[in-house]
Amino acid sequence: MTRRPNAPMPDSLRHFMRAGQHPARSVPCPHCGVGQHKPCQVPSSKRVMNQPHPQRISDWARNTACCPQCQVEPTTACHDEGRPRISVHARRYQEAEEMAA
Template sequence: MMMRSGAPMPEQLRHFMRASQHPARSVPCPHCGARAHRPCLLRASGRQLPQPHPRRVSDWARTVACCPECQVEPTVSCHDDGWARTTVHARRQQEAEATAP
């Protein structure tokens, strides 16, 4: 019988093991409801997707990068002439991907 240890995995090792995953998996998916660090799913079949949904990538970029287009800080939604956007500008997503570990 296999025994599981109660010791938590060190964060450095956890980060190394997740290195091949898209960094957007660090936030929950608003489209399919996948929890943080879990893969996105097709809602109809439950099949796991190899890449996160675009909305999840947008939410991740909002949390980690400043937007060079509308000059907002992380966690603040992008806007167009004062109107809030549901997604981030493409330049903000590029900025987040460029600075991702």
């Protein structure tokens, strides 16, 4: 048997090792620019934050859950009577959190 110290970790194992982190860390942050699975930072001081930026949580909800309020599919922006919203509906956040649990 050979030892491979740099062998890639399977995605199923990686998911359980990151179980204590917010699921929004699975998408890059549009506010501070950090990549997937990295903690958000304060852009001016590069201080690491405990929670993701609201924009990152919004992107995560948009990419993972259908919106029960405006009936759009994942990756489609929520809308109010045909006008696109900047953020997502609160019910879409709830849907995304239920899917992550």
